[in-house]
Amino acid sequence: MGCCKSVINCENEVKPEEGKEENDLKGAEPFIRRGGRQKTVIRILTRQTIKCIVGHVSDHYNVKEIIGEGAYGCVRRVEHKATGVDRAMKTIMKSFVRLCEVKNMLLEVDILRKLDHPNIIKITEVIQDQRCYHIVTELCSGGELxxxxxxxxxxxxxxxxxxxYQILSAVSYCHTNNVLHRDLKPENLLLVDHTKDSTLKVIDFGISRLTNYPSSPARKYGQPYYTAPEVFNGIFTDKSDIWSCGVILYIMLCGYLPFLGNKESQTIHQIINKEVEMPEKEWSKxxxxxxxxxxxxxxKxxxxxxHAMDALLHPWIQSNMHGISSNSYLDSVNNLINFRSRVKIQHATFEFIVSHLSTQQELRELQYAFMLLDMNGDGKLSREEIIKGxxxxxxKQLFDIEQVFEECDADGSDFIDYTEFLTAAMNWQITLxxxxxxxxxxxxxxxxxxxxDMNELKQMIGGTLDTEMYNEILKEADFNEDGVIDFEEFQKICTAVIK
Structure with a gap:
């Protein structure tokens, strides 16, 4: 068993100078700092640690019905034996996959593990046996858009x-993180469940690329119906994904494609040369x-x-986003303010449970709360957004926005990312x-x-701290001082100070 590489770093963060007043708050009283503090930030990126297991799926999952099929295999619903959590498992037959496609699959896994957004599918682990690769992700049961x-x-x-809004938010987040999806279409947008207001997840990063990743000149686009005109000339940029978003919006508003020929070549010719039409019958209203x-x-x-971020701010998008509410919004914000997890092992465990062991039902209301706080739709929360939220x-309680970030910003990015928000806003008395x-x-x-042991702790927390720091983290939980953490110690440290 192994783990895909995690990222970790250590840096000094200097807090505001003495007497500096934080942003003026109306809902809560402002907090004035009474002294400067320095804090060593140990970046926790447990959510980016993807297990890569060589073994049998049946050792870890109960395999259930097929929920989708593709060119190289199928997607099944599986139940995680240890927790009972349902997941989706994409199985790819090795005999059908060429070496270049294996590289694409590994790139897809690497891309997905780095993306942390409420509208992007979350990968949990990869299992490899003699015949197949199995990619396990969160389960979306609501079907395709x-x-x-x-x-x-x-x-x-x-x-x-x-x-x-959800599609553009996910695309904007991808582009900010130098990822081009390259195959956006309604079939690659899944609904989390069958409820009326179900959220969307962008899936299938199989032909995605990092902006600095070399791409062959061969055909590497998805279905031509959603492909931007410049792509047929071998040019693909972030604006090519935006074209795909436009085609999806066009279809949602009228029910048919903007460009459609009798043959693929005719469709491509229309995309390159024909202007967009909006027939009166479907578009008058x-x-x-x-x-x-x-x-x-x-x-054209x-x-x-x-850009995706500019499209998110379009008046039509913004005006229609009014009225979204979350029943647990108040509880989520309150939990965020009061979250305390100074013990690194506890925080890393919470992030792992949120990322890998929680159900969509448990995360649903928290996801809505995050979207309400994320006013500009960039997939992360700034101090200003939290204060306005x-x-x-x-x-009305006193709170310190810098302390909120000190407790919740586990990777030291100076923003609260999606998983960091879930970790802090979760009701751990129920979940843990x-x-x-x-x-x-x-x-x-x-x-x-x-x-x-120490080596396993390094993989759990991250791998570039000095030995003294790892020893300090280990000592926090090693109550009997035998140099390792057993389950009793692990349980004790993880359940400490849960509010």
């Missing part, structure tokens, strides 16, 4: 805008603001298309069960000797 479009024929503008956004996304000139509540602790402990106990 494509099927919902076929069922409803077209969406009301408010529904289309809210879906497009669509607002001018929605039409303007569609036309800007489908501009990629330089004139907006608190203003919307009736929380012995069963989940046992599953987390078994994951960290790589050699299976029923204890976590």
């Amino acid at each position: 494509f099927d919902k479009i076929v069922e409803q024929e077209k969406f009301k503008e408010k529904q289309a805008a809210r879906y497009m 669509v607002s001018q603001s929605a039409k303007d956004l569609v036309l800007s996304l489908l501009d 000139d990629p330089y004139k298309r907006p 608190i203003e919307k509540t009736n929380i 069960t012995k069963k989940r602790l046992e599953a987390a402990f078994k994951t960290f106990d790589i050699n299976g000797d029923e204890c976590i």
Whole structure:
């Protein structure tokens, strides 16, 4: 058993000078710092640690029904034996996969493990046996957006805008992290569940590329219907993904593709040469603001298309996002303010449970709360966004925004990322069960000797701290001072100071 590489670093963070007043708060009283502090930031990136197991799927999962099929294999629903959590497992037959496609698969895994966004599918582990590769991800049971479009024929503008907000937010986050998806289409957008307001997840990064990753000149685009005109000339940029978003929005508003020929070559010719048409029959009741956004996304000139972040701020998107609410918004914000987990092992375990062992049902309301706080849709929370979010509540307690970041910003990015928010906003009194602790402990106990030693701790927390720091982290939980952490010690340190 092994783990895909995690990233870790250590740096000094200098807090504001003495007497500096934080942003003026209305919902909560402002907190004035009474002295400068320095804090050593140990970056925890447990969510980026993906188990790469050589063995049998049946040792870890109960394999259930097929929920999707592709050119190289199928997708099944599986149940994690240790926790009972349902997952999706994409199986790829080795006999059908060439070496270059194996490299693409490994690149997809590497890309997905680094992306941390509420509207991007989360990968949990990879299992390899003699015949197959098995990629395990979170399960989305609501079906494809494509099927919902076929069922409803077209969406009301408010529904289309809210879906497009989620798509553009995910795309903007990808582009900020130098990832081009390159195959955006309704079939690669999954609904988390069957509820009316289900969120979307972008999936299938199989032909995605990092902007600094070499790409062959051969055909590397998805279905031509969603492909930008410049791609057929061998040019693919972030604006090419924006074109795909435009095609998806066009379909959601009228029910059919903007460019469709009798043959693929005719479709490509239309995409390159034909202007976008909006027939009166389907488009007469669509607002001018929605039409303007569609036309800007489908501009033939990629330089004139907006970036994803600019499209998110379009008046049509923003006006239709009003009225979204979350029943647990107040509880989530309150938990965020009061989160305390100074023990690194505890924090790393919480992140692992959120990333790998929690169900969509448990995360649903927290995801909505994150989206409400993330006002600009960039997939991360700034100090200003959190302060404004608190203003919307009736929380009156004193709080220190710098302390919130000190407790919650585990990777030292100066933002609270999605998983960091989930970790802090989760109700751990309910979520932290012995069963989940046992599953987390078994994951960290790589050699299976029923204890976590120094080498395993380094993989759990990260790998570039000096020996003294690792010793300090180990001592926090090694109560009997035998140089390792057994399950009893692990359980004790993880359940300490849970509010």
